[in-house]
Amino acid sequence: MHPEFKKKPKVCPRCQSTALKDVYVGLPPEDIMKLAEMKTSAVTIVGCFFDSQNPSWVCQSCGYKLFKS
Numbered sequence: 001m002h003p004e005f006k007k008k009p010k011v012c013p014r015c016q017s018t019a020l021k022d023v024y025v026g027l028p029p030e031d032i033m034k035l036a037e038m039k040t041s042a043v044t045i046v047g048c049f050f051d052s053q054n055p056s057w058v059c060q061s062c063g064y065k066l067f068k069s
């Protein structure tokens, strides 16, 4: 079971960090790619997760995965 959220929370439910990033799965458009390369970026890119359930957001501080309901 994963925690699910209707929309992107302001802070990480686990560590209270505000460093929540939008997750793009697979190969994103080039502009998104450039965005994600910046350290302060609000997006991150992931490959495919093995469990086939991809989170909508990931906490950059603790790695907590957040799922959209």
Ligand SMILES: [Zn+2]
Residues within 6 Å of the ligand: 012, 013, 014, 015, 016, 017, 059, 060, 061, 062, 063, 064
């Ligand atoms: Zn966190």
